[in-house]
Amino acid sequence: MIKSLWHTSSLTEIRPNRSPHIESNQIRVESKYSMISLGTESLILNKNVPKAIEDYMTIPYMDGNFDLPIKYGYALSGILNTGEKVHLMHPHQDNCIVDKTSIFKACQELPLKRIPLISNMETVINAIWDSDLNQDHTIVISGFGNIGSLLAVTLKHHFNIKSKIIETNEWRKRKAQELGFELFSETSGFDIAFNTAANENALQFCIDNANEEGKIIDLSWHGNSKTILDLGGNFHKNRLHLIASQVSKIPISKRKEYDYFKRKVLAVDILKNNIFDQLITTIIPFEGAPEFFNSVRNNKVPNGLIYLIKY
Template identity: 70%
Template sequence: MIKSLWHTQTTTELRLQNTPDLSAAQSKVISKYSMISLGTETLVLNKKIPETIKEYMKVPHMEGNFDLPIKYGYALSGVLNNGEKAHLMHPHQDNCFVDNKAIFKSCQELPLTRIPLISNMETVINAIWDSNVTKTDSIVVCGFGNIGSLLASTLKHHYNFEVKVIETNVWRKQKAIELGFEIYNDNNGFDIAFNTTSNEEALQFCIDNANEEGQIIELSWYGKSNTSLKLGENFHKNRLRLIASQVSKIPIQKRKEFDYFKRKLLAVDILKNKIFDKLITNIIPFDEVPDFFELVRKNKTPNGLIYLIKY
């Protein structure tokens, strides 16, 4: 039997399913850690996926549908029968039976806890590419959660850029300070803002404080939520650019140089830095994950940056 996580209309639960037969072109991956993509998974369990993009938002090996119940999740690490480490796009599940071509194995140098971060690191890479950021730009990262902490740490430690953090949550703000980031709290503008908050007030702050011809790279996904922005003031006066960035497509200007496999290799290379271990703040035993999501449903999510499930 295999055990997997399902979101229903009212709760989150672990379900047992029969073990499928393996073909010659398939392998078993014994799960070790999976990453909770908190923003997206919160939208999923609250049924806030827009009707027009439900097909687009399906993930590999998902079961059920966005009207719930659904077996949903993002990325995990595991080991093969021969002991090799593996990265896999798969919902939260203790053992996975998948086509060999779905398994990414060029991650042997990473610890199993860092391997699930590969997919979100690809999101970070896309955002950096979308921004065309340079050493002369003044940079802020708005929001120091999962994506924000990964992005700020990558800019600082891999690309050696100066980065300031905007964060209203006291716990996350303190974590950013402990990790060596300066908190943005002055009247000076900035050239590039990366918004990771899924919060329209934060996005408006980025727009209102960007320098002339500044860029706001919007990494958030709002689902069905409406946003109300004032675009008649600084946005108009300063000729700002608001750019949507997300992971599913490589930016056009990078497609001659990178395909999806090469982008994953870059993500692995960046994640070799041990600094990223400090972003993994919450490791939740698989059997306790339904309790975690019950807190999410009640808007009582425990403080954290990156949340991992341990199998």
Template identity: 45%
Template sequence: MSNLALWHVDNTKSELREVDTAKLDSELIQVNSLFSLVSSGTEKLVATGNVNKKLVDKMSVPYMQGSFSLPIKYGYSLVGKTQDNALVHVLHPHQQIAYVNKADVFPLPADIPAKRLSLLSNMETIVNAIWDSEHLLTLSNKDLPIAICGFGNIGALLACTLKQIALKNITIIETDEWRASKAAALGFKVSSPLIKNQQYTLIYHTTCTQEGIQWSLQSACFEGTIVELSWYASEAVELVLGEHFHYNRLRIISSQVSNIPGHKPDETYASRKKLAINFLRDPIYDSLFAEDIELKDAPDFFNHLRNQTLPKGLIWCIRYPNINP
């Protein structure tokens, strides 16, 4: 059986390469891949060679090969089955068969579709964002005016998760017509950032744009909170702080998946994964997926990602030919 891995050869080309298994440690276990999630924003940076050298350590992932200077084998959310047919999640690049340390695999419930479980790494980002704002998300505050600025991968996952915990007053702020229509079809209120005098107690910003975070600063109410989920890498952002930020006593919280929030001392990476999996029991997340990317088509997909010529979609997954899930 072949074992192909996706490599970004240079900033214009990706290809599938056969994995050399001749020198593998005999203690490693085999995971036959079913699906691996494409985190399009981060992976576009990687595939175009635009990862800042100062961020190499922060963006490195387990089992990555090559370097951010390219070529590189990259990816970080893979679901597959072990040789004893157990469903597992592992942080690993896009590869048909992964060989990993036993300690690096996380067991998954068999009653949740494997494709949905490929969202697990990004869902941990969502759990962190909820923890970072949980002082506002109380049982007595279900009508809290909340905005999610941006309905991409993270914004859509967050919206569906907040809906699960019965928050009723969620507005999606989106400029892209297709994404706005998708959000509306899922039952969310949708608004444009061009509409003035919108005021929210809690805003989650996900667009990774200067315009998006500036809108958030202008649209938070007195003593409002902005949870920043965007990843800017080395991109500089200029903000106007004199008009609204100080006089309204706004708070910006950086929410990032690498660490458990300090105010959650009893939580661990394992407990966070378990909570994320529990959210993923809801089939609403299935409606967020674009059409599967077959492994053989993955190089072409990344060429379209580089060139911004992808068809409309929110979340992309590579599907592997190993096992019928």
């Protein structure tokens, strides 16, 4: 029997299904941890996926559709019957029957709870590539959640580059400071801003406070939300660059050097640092996942940075 997490229009629930026959080109993965992509999954719960990009937002092994119900998720870690660890793109599910080509094995040195972070680390890597930053740039990160905290820690501990944090949530502010980050004050501008907040006010703040020819890298997915920005002021005066960054494509400037496998290997190398375990603040047992997502529906998300489901 296989158990999967499903989102319906009214609730989230775990549904059992008979385990299918395994074909010769398939393999069974015993799930250990899956990562909740809170921003994306919240938009899906609320049916805020634009029709025009539904195909683009379809993930491997998804079932149902964006009108709900849907079996969705992001990335998980698991074990093969050989004992090998794997990374896999798959909805939240306790056992997975997948094509052998879907699994990524070059992650044996990582603990199982850190392996699901590989996918969001690829997002971070893309954003860093898109920014073309260097040691001389002043950098801010707007939003200290899953992506923002991963980005800040990566810049600090892998690239030895400082950044300041913009955050309105008091718990996340304290967490950023505990991890050694300085909060941004409005007394100075910045050269590069990474917006991870999926919020037009946060994006506007980045635009309004960027230095001349500064770059705003927007890592957020806004879904169906209409974003209204004032581009007649600092954006115009300071010749700013507003760049959309997302993980599904490698930047053109990096495609000769990197393919998707090599980018994943780089993500694994960065994640070997034990500091990233401090960002995993919330681990939810699989049986408790419906209660968590039903709280998300009611805008009662518990404070945290990275949320994992444990099987």
